[in-house]
Structures are given as C-alpha cells and as structure tokens.
Amino acid sequence: MEIVRLAWKSLLNRRGSAALTILSIAISVMLLLGVDQIRSQVRDSFTSTVSGTDLIVGARSGQTQLLLYSVFHIGNATNNVDWQSYREIAAHPQVDWTIPLSLGDSHRGFRVVGTSDAFFEHYRYGRGQRPGFRHGGAFAGLHDAVIGAEVAERLGYGLGQTMVIAHGLGSTSFANHDDQPFRVVGVLERTGTPLDRSVLVSLEAIEAIHAGWASGTRLPGRPAPAAEDLTPKQITAFLVGLKSKVATFRLQRAINDYRKEPLLAILPGVALAELWSLMSVAERALLLVSACVVFSGLAGMLTVLLAGLRERRREIAILRSVGARPWQLLSLLTSEAALLTLCGCLAGMALMYSGLWAARPLVEQWSGLRLELLAPNAHQWLLLALVQGAGILIGLVPGWRAYRYSLAEGMTIRL
C-alpha cells in the first residue's frame, strides 16, 4: 500500500504530464464505452418494441424491411394488404387477436398510425407492459387522436388540442387534410419505443380524410362525401397474436402461401436476429476502431512513463538506498501505470455519460432513440476491466526497466 501511496504522490508531482496521459486514456475509454452503450441501448429499444407479437404480416417484401416499416417506422411500405385478406386471416381459428396498422400520413414530422381499439387492448412493449394513458383514453369519435408522450412533450399538446394531419411523411407538407381537424383525446405514457413518437387515430378516420382523394392529391371540386361507408379498403400491415405458439410456423406458412395476394408473415424475433447480424459488421468495426484508440492511448502512456524513467533514476537509487527491494520498484512503476489507467477509465466514464447526456436531445430528434444514462452492463464492465488489465500489463514495461536499473546500478547515483 505504501508503494501505491508513493506512486500517487510521484504522479501528483508530475501532474501536468499525468493529466495529459489521463485525458488521452479517458477519451479512448469514452469512445469504447459510448459505442457499446449506444449499441446495447439500440438493441434494447428495438427488442422492447415488439413484445408478445407472434407474427407481423404485410405485403411481400423483405423480412427486415417489413419489420422496420411496420413497428419501427423506418422506411416505407411498397405495397398494402387488402382489407379482405386481413379479415380472412384475422378469422383464422388459431388467431387470438390482430392489430391493423395503416401508415402513410404524418403530423409535423410525427407518423400517424391508423389502427383499431385492439391496439390498446393487445399491444405490448418491453416485458409485456401495456401502454398506459397519462391523460384521457382511447379514441371514440371519428376525429379523435391519441398521441405518444414524445409528441405531447415536443409540441406541447394536451387534451382537447386540435391538430391537422398532413398527407405523406415529411415534416413540412403542402397537402394537408385541413378540412378535417382532429382533437386529442388521450396522451400515452412514455414507453421508450417508436410509439412515443406516433399519433394514433382509427382506421375509419384514415379512410375519411382520404375520401375524395385520388392519386395522392385532393381532386378539386369534389367535396368529401359525408356519410359514406368508412370501412377501410387497405391497410399497411398487421400484428398477430396466436392462441398457441405451437401454431406459429403453420400459420406463417399458410400466410406466405396465401393465394389472393402475395403476403409475408415474419416472426419478430427471427427478423430482429437477422437485423442484428446485418448490423453486427458495422458494430464490430466501430468496436475495433475504438479498441485501437484505447491501444494508442495506452501506448501514449507507455511513452510518457519510459521517457520519465530516464529522469527518475535518481529517485530509484534513493528508494533503493532506504531499503526498497527491486520488486518494490517494479511495483512502484507498475502501480503508476495502473493509477493512470484507473483515473483514465473513471474520467472516460464521466466524459461518456456527460456526452450521452448532451447528445440526448439531438439523437432523439434524429433517430427517435431515447438514450438513457444506464450503469455499465456486464459487457462494459468487462471492457473496462480489459483496459485496466492492459494498463497494468503495459506498466510492467517501465517497471521491468526500473527493476533492471536498481539491480545494475545499485545505490550509486550517476549525475
């Protein structure tokens, strides 16, 4: 312990170069941990978005694409599902519940999702939680809307707020459904999923605001027919819950072989796994780059320690003369490296968390991902331990030099 205390005091005496070394290690640790934090949070957020859903069904495309546009609101559907097909599959004896989803409109950059009451009853996120209402309740009337927590916060909307839905998905749109304003009747609690950034309305409402439209625009001189059949003709996708998991693959095959139109049914878990395997290349590359940065930080520390050793031969001789054993000199130098690395790791964590905290609003705006300041997980502790271990190993190099000096030169001080 005395040796560590000496190492600490010796470092304090050289605090200028020590601080720079710590900073370079801290930056590298910040990168390493930051990459891993964001990686694991993205995964958690994706995984928690679909909970309890057995199948996702949409028009035939790729399974990753269907997964992304239907629940994560990333990208667009290329085709729709006919209402009749939806009714038929929903009536299948193995099907417990279905949640229809109709996408394509937006409100000030937030996506509008047409769905049914089944959403509030059956949709689950996280570990099977049901999204609760912070204010109000589900939509009852045709022009009622339920908004996600993020929408309410960002736009400052409360119950009774009227809003106009825009045709298409841009944040500014020239084609507005301004003849049929909606009224907010419910605000959802925060879920940490894309639901926070969604505006939910009924399928009938989606049908109503598009009545009288054709080819993506409103035809002039044709007022929206008032009392018309508002049964949807098409939806974008739907989520399916089964009575028994055993039937999952059978129903999936049945849907994929559906005769009347080309459909695709995917298992969310399998599709997510495919998505991760796509992303893992990029993740690994990022991790590798940050590991290289850590290595260069530690190499910088080695340079500083070795350069300093030349000037510290006197210190070594003095310690030797008062009775320090060679192995104690080795541990003195090694504990200096260990202390520098430890301070670097701690400062790196502080930098990483303040960085995450500062980047939160930007990241949320760009990607919808809400970054949390979570304690390091097991993997990140392992990374930290590896960095610390590497720091100690590197410290053995100047430690070994000091050991050699102390044996070869003994107590003689060479000026």
Added chain:
Amino acid sequence: MRFGWRPGAEVLNIASLRVETGESLFLRGPSGSGKSTLLSLIGAVVTPDGGRIRVLGQELGSLAGAARDRFRADHLGVIFQLFNLLPYLSVLENVVLPCHFSGRRRRRTIENTGSPETEGRRLLEHLGLGDPLILSRPVSELSVGQQQRVAAARALIGAPEILIADEPTSALDTDARDAFIALLCAEAARVGSSLLFVSHDAALARDFDRQLDLAQINRVTRAG
C-alpha cells in the same frame, strides 16, 4: 577482497579492512579511487568477485538477493553527495521513508519515541530543523545544507548499525560543512552506529576516530 565492474578491469583489491562497532572511520581517496564502489560492496548492492565481506558478523556473499535487500534496509543508513530527497514527499515523509521498508527500524522508532513520525521530528530537531516552517516547506525549497541534514536524519532513523556517508559535504560551504560533520558524528555516537565517511578532502578527518587512505590499502594501482 577483489572487485571489478567489468571482467578484467579490477577496481578494488583490498587485503583487509576492519571497522569496529561504534567506530567512526574517515576514508580518504581521490575521486575515481573506488570509494563509492567500496560502499556499494559494504551495502551489499554488489558482491565481490573474490574474497569475503562480513558485516555485523554476517557473511554478505552467503545471502540471497532478497536477504541482502533486507539486510541493507535493516542495518544501513546512507547519505549521498547531493539530491538525497524525493521531491514529491514532505521533509518528514522523507525522513520516515526507511521505516516503510524495514520493520526492524520501524519497531526501534516506536520503542524509542512511540512512532516513526515523532522520532523523525525529534531527529530533525536535533539537527536544527525543528522549525515547523521548514518542515512544511517542499524539500526542493530547502538549502543544500538543510537538505543534507534531512538526509542525515533519514539515515539515522531507526538507529541502523552502520551509517555510510558518500561525500555528503562536497556541496556545502566550510562553516556548514564543519557543523554538519560535528552533528553527524555526535548523532552516530549517540545511537551507537558505526560511521563510514568517505571524502577526498583530508581536512575533514579531525572529527573521526580513525582515518585511512584508500590508496594505501587498495592494491589496484591506476594511472591518473
């Protein structure tokens, strides 16, 4: 006893040299005559190529490396010519440093005055450094004379049997030098340590029990 730093280049070849317990010996020799090497041999940092060295009845050649380290830590106090102190420790921390490496010397300070720190303060006071203002100053701000006295206190703490001083006064002016030697001899006598004082300056020899010219006992003769 023979020794050379490199094979074939013998520095020391001494038939016999004996220092009594409690004796203060002044060892004179010009620079490069092998004085420091002799001290390294007595300090068991290096081992002789031939012959034997016995210190306190212990054959140094028979000790393993770790045991030699331990022996040095327990029984030897060293004062160098210059820059004896660790710049990042306080005056008192420098003085008590040997007690961290030798349990024996630590125990002795506790027996004597209760703790290494009180013993260190007492020694510093004896050497004229009792002023708390001096104690609190960084060692780099002390004068050379003060630094050497701090080094002396460090060598004396825990009453090691042997004190080795390697030209400790060469950077001091005459008055400081004489005062330092008088203090060192008095303290060494008080704790009962043998003092081995090495210098090229024969004028310093008068305070010592015995003086010896290294050139007379060293059978290695060298030009220059």
